Amino acid sequence: MTARPRSVGPDQTAAFALELMLWGAVHHLPVVKEDELIGMLSDRDLLKVPDGLFGLNKTLVRDIMSTTVELAHPDDEVSEASARMAAGAFNCLPVVENGRLVGILTSTDILAERGGILIKGGRGSVPAAGTLMTRDVVRVTTDDDVFFAVTLMFEHGIRHLPVVDGNGCVVGMVSERNLRTALSAAALAVDTEEPLPNRALVTAVMTKPPIVVREETSIFDLARCFIHERIGALPVVDADTKIVGIVSYVDVLGYLIAPT
Numbered sequence: 001m002t003a004r005p006r007s008v009g010p011d012q013t014a015a016f017a018l019e020l021m022l023w024g025a026v027h028h029l030p031v032v033k034e035d036e037l038i039g040m041l042s043d044r045d046l047l048k049v050p051d052g053l054f055g056l057n058k059t060l061v062r063d064i065m066s067t068t069v070e071l072a073h074p075d076d077e078v079s080e081a082s083a084r085m086a087a088g089a090f091n092c093l094p095v096v097e098n099g100r101l102v103g104i105l106t107s108t109d110i111l112a113e114r115g116g117i118l119i120k121g122g123r124g125s126v127p128a129a130g131t132l133m134t135r136d137v138v139r140v141t142t143d144d145d146v147f148f149a150v151t152l153m154f155e156h157g158i159r160h161l162p163v164v165d166g167n168g169c170v171v172g173m174v175s176e177r178n179l180r181t182a183l184s185a186a187a188l189a190v191d192t193e194e195p196l197p198n199r200a201l202v203t204a205v206m207t208k209p210p211i212v213v214r215e216e217t218s219i220f221d222l223a224r225c226f227i228h229e230r231i232g233a234l235p236v237v238d239a240d241t242k243i244v245g246i247v248s249y250v251d252v253l254g255y256l257i258a259p260t
Helices: 014-024 052-057 078-088 107-121 146-156 176-187 219-229 249-256
Strands: 028-033 036-042 092-097 100-106 160-164 170-175 233-237 243-248
Touching: 014 028, 014 052, 028 100, 036 092, 036 100, 078 092, 078 107, 078 249, 100 107, 107 249, 146 160, 146 176, 160 243, 170 176, 170 233, 219 233, 219 249, 243 249
Parallel strands: none
Antiparallel strands: 028 036, 092 100, 160 170, 233 243
């Protein structure tokens, strides 16, 4: 686990919480009052703030945080905690002892630990992206706007969208981190009430050039990419960079914790 994780108070603003997430490159913040964990705030919670972008400065963490939180204990086994994360599609588990927050266990921590075990112990044939990926990919095009991308993320419960051109070639990736960065720039602007353009295209916020993999990319290389590049999903492309699938850290984590 990561000891002494970043946290936020219930009476601080959503805008302040957003900045903490950006500074720390994290997706979740434990909400703590007098050293006691009382909730969790995710980047997805920030996208639901009332009144759009400028609501971040007017909304308190207590108003949007989740109060029903899945917890871990310092003495829990990693395999049990990681299985719970995979089953519930959690990205993290706050680690609590005697009611106090002592750490946080993230999907990146699990990938690093489980991957090390797999490399040392071996498991026969090594799977590749082609066997782990999702082939029915939810995507956006270069002509789609940011609001459409947000809608797709909510509808499908996903955090990443490949951006493709008219030929189906991947030209970028839009993640919730991209959207949070855009929201931060607008919501924390000083002395302005002017809204962002109503139809900003995804090309204005996407990451480019995107990191892509081929179907033959091994699970070891996928795990290394997720850990070192701090990303959550990778488009899988063919020789012409046309998208054929997408593989996420959840796909890799699910394999690594599966029974041998």
